[in-house]
Amino acid sequence: MPHLQSPVVTLIRTAVAVVLIGGFALGDFWVGVSHAAETVPRQILNPFLAKYCGDCHADGADEGGLSLDDLGDNLNDAATFARWERLFDRVADGEMPPVDSEQPTMDVRSAFSKALALSLATEHANTKGTVLRRLNRSEYQNTMNDLFGTRLKLKELLPEDGRSHEFENVGESLNVSLVQLEQYIAAAEGVLDSAIARTSQKPTPKTKVANYAETREAEKHLGKAWLHAADGSVVFFQDLVYPTGMLRTANTQAAGRYRIKVTGYAYQSTKPITFRVGSTTFARGAERPTYGYYSFEPGDPQTIELEADIEDRYMVEIAPWGIFDDHYEIKNKGIQNYQGPGLAIKQVELVGPLTDEFPSRGHQLIFDGLTRTEVEPRNPETKGKSWYVPVFDLQADDAPKDIANVLQRVATAAFRRPTKPIEVADFVELYQSQIDEGETMERALRTAVVAIFSSPEFLFLSEQKGWLDDYAIASRLAYFLTRTTPDQPLLDDAAKSLLSRDPQVLLGHATRLLNDERHQRFINDFTDAWLNLRDIEFTSPDKRLYPEYDAFLKFSMLRETRRFVDELITQNLPVRNIVQSDFAMLNNRLAKLYQIDGVEGPQIRRVAIPDGHVRGGLLTQASTLKVSANGTNTSPVVRGVWVMERIVGKRPSPPPPGIPGVEPDSRGASTLRELLAKHRDSDSCRSCHRMIDPPGFALESFNPIGGWRDRFRSLGDGERVVKEINGRKVRYKLGPPVDASGQLANGKQFDGFREFRDLLADDEDALTKSFVTKLLTFATGREMGFSDRDAIGKLVAQSKIRGHGVGDLIKLVVTSDAFRRK
Structure with missing residues (x-):
């Protein structure tokens, strides 16, 4: 970074280092807040555990990977908390003790659950508001481009963000290193290079x-x-x-x-x-x-x-x-x-x-109030040459005052809230130090602006623990629905304290932002995380097995799902449409794959599903079926986990150490159902596979690119296929028939995908709970935890009264306490 002098690096390194150390307050940022550790009430829990759980999980027994002998009491430890939370869910859901064991009475089970729930909720409530939330790469790129009027691919300059389960905007996974800080500085320099005018006249296309x-x-x-x-x-x-x-x-x-x-x-x-x-x-x-x-x-x-x-x-x-x-x-x-x-x-x-605007809004943000003129070259004839680069001179009537005003204006835009002169004093001092070292006024001003856009106040969202102030609410809403800094109407109402006082004003802005063209960023980022569409190119389907896969299909896959989710929101359709809808968003390429007639042209549009057709809902879309498979085969385990985590909202436990995974057999010699039957014989695997295998079996009716199949394809043994695709004879053979039947963990059976889908769609409360949890996680930048369960339950109840409309769910989220608090 040859442009940057040591003062800017030193200033920002010092500020960020304070944040990274933890246990300190920096302005509105809080991190590392400690609290008294919560412990489990053993006097209430131990009798229950000894009587109903000891045979399988104590005295050396650890069925399912749970050993009560090693279960600690300190809930401040994340691993201990996770084990107790898992234990609570198994008891509350009736999975523990097993149905073939002695069962506690309802009163005994309730007393156990209430005692453990109180401790878990208290511990989680004490910790959930203490984590800093940094802008992730997408939010950073959108913010810089929107503020400066640029269109740069800044994400490519920054390291990948950490993920908390599906999401890349959860604060606890978004760390900052000093190396990354230098990349922010370089990115900000690139934005200024692009935004600042290099000519006095608007370029002619x-x-x-x-x-x-x-x-x-x-x-x-x-x-x-x-x-x-x-x-x-x-x-x-x-x-x-x-x-x-x-x-x-x-x-x-x-x-x-x-x-x-x-x-x-x-x-x-x-x-x-x-x-x-x-x-x-x-x-x-x-x-x-x-x-x-x-x-x-x-x-x-x-x-x-x-x-x-x-x-x-x-x-x-x-x-x-x-x-x-x-x-x-x-x-x-x-x-x-x-x-x-x-x-x-x-x-x-x-x-x-x-050129949409000239000079750019970023140029105006920096130079308004100053005089910037082009310096005439010594030889006037050089101005007409293609290689000529203009030189500009920056002047101010009262440089100290004018520069301070400029930096305060820039900081107000960067920090998403009004700033005071004292807050920009360090940046003014940085500017003056560059002038003292002989830098030009423009170069010194650029250095100070880069420092502002590399500072913690810009990179982190200003959210204090407890009720958020109006500017924090404005930022949270803007980054939720448009993935960028709040616009002027939001900031204007924040200045009047209307966002925190009047829910109708907040709802009005939510509706406005849902109709904003930048709302597509929310659709893209949310579906990328929630449904894992970001991995659409992670695997390439085997051309021998799936010769019908092409670039047009891949292009259409993403647009189908994103347009479908957008349709659910804008039309406020019932949440059951997530798994069972009577329409799809199709073009000619998708319709060809799905074998739906009458769809011409590459434009994605709403198409009614023919009666009796299997399509409709996310589970039948090529994008979700591709990201939950590899390029050769499908795995009921992988797809089952995908359905449970992303649609049902239940996260299966990871496999116990030393238990090997089950790999598909691309030769077609045996199905995964046969292999999994042996795998489930293990006591350590049975309980989880009882949950994740059935939805995976149901989705076996779809191949890795989303096509329907009655038989598996094979490159080994099997029945020859006489067929041409794209003018070429196919090379695959037909293997064993697909068996998509199964039995859910609650005992309900299904004969194939359609029956499974209907069972899933009928439980609208469960679908709503899962979807609301995903929305809240994405909107707040933190994982929902134990203390949020009651609040989520209330949102589900309110949603049920309104008919579980997807658009209404977003409005319920925006006005919820979870959204307006940290």
């Missing part, structure tokens, strides 16, 4: 218009793989990769926001032709982003238009989808005689970089 007949590749492919139509369009007949299907033209000259217009039509086709629009570069290993899938109708040329952030020296890339020369007619008869459908591209227009 350039327009490029390209026709593929005029590209260098045309000489090689026209008349062979490409057809030059009579109207000047170039027609492409394959959806293969370069050189016959990947169309590249109109390269950028600078990174930025661009407008892309593609003009064309469906050639020799009675149906629309779908195609991908993205970008590519000749750089090895570089990302090839996809901006969207579109379609052209037969007939006259049509134009589609989109905007996208494109890196420097990238080219627009277009690739048709779903058309094939299955029988090599082009090769055998020539391109002029081919009668199959094609994609005709008349021209591609690229406009940019686009």
Whole structure:
């Protein structure tokens, strides 16, 4: 970091070090608050444990990994607390003692549960508000870009955030190291470089218009793989990769926001032709982003238009989808005689970089109130040269006062609350120290601004234990629903103390933010964490087993689930739709996979599910089925855990030490059901697998890419399949039949996925409890614990009165005590 002098690093290191040490207060930040350790009431609990649990869990016995001999009393110890909490749940749910053992009376069981619950709730209540909450990478990126008007990929500059179970915004998992701090400083410098104007005049976007007949590749492919139509369009007949299907033209000259217009039509086709629009570069290993899938109708040329952030020296890339020369007619008869459908591209227009505002809001945030003028070069003729870089001079009428005002304004925006002069005194002193060392006014001001945006007051949310003040509520609501710093209407009502005093004002802002275009960030981040969609690319399906998997399907998977969750919220649909809905959000690619007719075009839209069809709800969506499988096989254990944790809201215990996992057999020699039957013979495994295996068995009806199956696919033994996919013969064989039956832990049986889904959907209270818990965790930045159970139960009861609408659940969360307290 050659730009930064030691004072900025020293200042911020000192401030963060105070926070990291713990046990100290720094302004509004509290960490490491100690309290008297809570202990379990042994005099009440021991008689119950001895009579009903000792045979299996005491005197050397540790069935299920629980040994009462080693169970401590100090609930301040996290591991001890977790064991007692697990024990409480087993007794409260009736799982302990086992049904074949002597059972306590209801009064005895209730007395045990109440005594243990009081100790657990007290301990958790004393600790849940003591953890600092840092902005995670997404929140940091959104905040910096929104404040400065930039569009930078800042997440890539920062280390991955820790996770607390599913979520990446839980305070206890978001640590800060001094190395990470230096990365924040470098990121802030990059934002300033992008936001501060480098010219006195607003840049004019350039327009490029390209026709593929005029590209260098045309000489090689026209008349062979490409057809030059009579109207000047170039027609492409394959959806293969370069050189016959990947169309590249109109390269950028600078990174930025661009407008892309593609003009064309469906050639020799009675149906629309779908195609991908993205970008590519000749750089090895570089990302090839996809901006969207579109379609052209037969007939006259049509134009589609989109905007996208494109890196420097990238080219627009277009690739048709779903058309094939299955029988090599082009090769055998020539391109002029081919009668199959094609994609005709008349021209591609690229406009940019686009400038929405000039100078940027970040430039104005820093320089308003100061005079910044371009210095005339010694040789005026150099101003017209492409290599000319303007130099600016910064001046102030009263530098000490004006700079202090600027830094106070910047700090107010950064800290998400009004600031006082004393709070920016260190930053003013840092600025002056740079001036004293000979730095220019602009360079010294930049250093102080970087320090502000690398300070604990910016990186951490200001939340004191107990009831939150209005500015903390404003930040919590903004980062919950738009994943960024609070906007001016929120801050205005926070200044009037309306957010803490009037629930209707808070609800009004929640409704407003749900309709804000930035709300899509909430949908993306929440579904990425809750449903683990972030791992959609973690595995690549085996092309031999699943040749129908392609980039268009992967692209559509994420959009289906995100649009589905958004539809549940905006239409306030009942929570049972999470597992059982009469509609799906589909396009032509998903409809093809799901075997639903009548869906044309790549746009995701709401489609009614045909009567008797298996689709509907999250459990049948390709995205969730893919992230809960590997690229070759499915595991009932993995999918069962996924359903229990993310949909049902019950977290199975981890396997005992030394117990090996069960791996699928890709040769098709045996099913996992057969392997798991042996695995469950172990006393240490039986109780958990009784919970997690049944939902996993139910989902065996779906393969790793979300397709329905009656039989497993195999690369070994099995029945040969006579079928072509994408013009090629399949290589997989059909193995054993799928058995999707099972029995839930409560004894209810199901014959297949449909019956399992119906059983799950019927328990709307359980679905609501799970979903509310996920929402509260994401909204507050902390895991819900034992002392939150009563509050969550009340929210479920209130939701039931309203019909368990998903939109209503968000409103209940926002006005809950858990949301408004730390």
